[in-house]
Amino acid sequence: MSQSAEDVRSAYEDSCHARGDVGPIVRDVLDRVADKWSLLVIATLQQGRLRFSQLQAHIPGVSQRMLTRTLRHLERDGLISRTVHAEVPPRVEYELTPMGGTLLAPAIALAEWAIAHHEQIEERRAAYDAR
């Protein structure tokens, strides 16, 4: 870890063939990963396969609509898998795909940064707003 600016630039040029801009790519993925609920869903699915209602219970504040939308988006991107069991009442289970699993490390790193610094950030905000 602790990559340099050059590392990022070279990774960018590798994947973009030395043309265009890395910005859109990073933002595209980031928009999926960093929206209001995705990261929370992914972190929760770290526990293993879970049902829709279990996810909803583990993620306070998420509406049914947003949980559904988030799960669909993550499924579309291949980060989670959706399994419908032909039973009554219906049972639908979600779990991380292998690719979804590879997102955990960077996602957790960012989450830990957030947890470690949010206090300092709030202090800075208060100081800034006090002017």
Place this chain on the structure above:
Amino acid sequence: MSQSAEDVRSAYEDSCHARGDVGPIVRDVLDRVADKWSLLVIATLQQGRLRFSQLQAHIPGVSQRMLTRTLRHLERDGLISRTVHAEVPPRVEYELTPMGGTLLAPAIALAEWAIAHHEQIEERRAAYDAR
């Protein structure tokens, strides 16, 4: 790296005193870090102190308004510093603060994940949409 779910939970409990939810905290920081331009600004400032116009030139597509807003937000949170030189024409320089620098490692990790997987993600999207 490659932390476990328990590591995240314990980090959460440490900072939240075993109450509340880590979600809002992570989301609060993430909303700042993962908005449309912040990460790009931070990555660009990795090069060192830059002027407003230099930032705008290095970040294709950013409007003057959004760059200003992004810089203000990052400054408020203590991630970058803003220096106004009393000259004419005015010269304003931005640079990462020490705390801003600590964000680089996790941010780059996520950016590299995005670059490494965006191709696979687009394949999955195409496959999903083809149904």
Place this chain on the structure above:
DNA sequence: CGGGATCCTACTCGATACTG
């Protein structure tokens, strides 16, 4: 139980025009 369909509000972003 899981989730589709609607409606509605608030906010975000971009374009444009103006300023010290």
Place this chain on the structure above:
DNA sequence: CAGTATCGAGTAGGATCCCG
């Protein structure tokens, strides 16, 4: 040069109702 002010379009997200 480095902003601020204003406006309009688009969208994210919540509430609600309904269905297999």
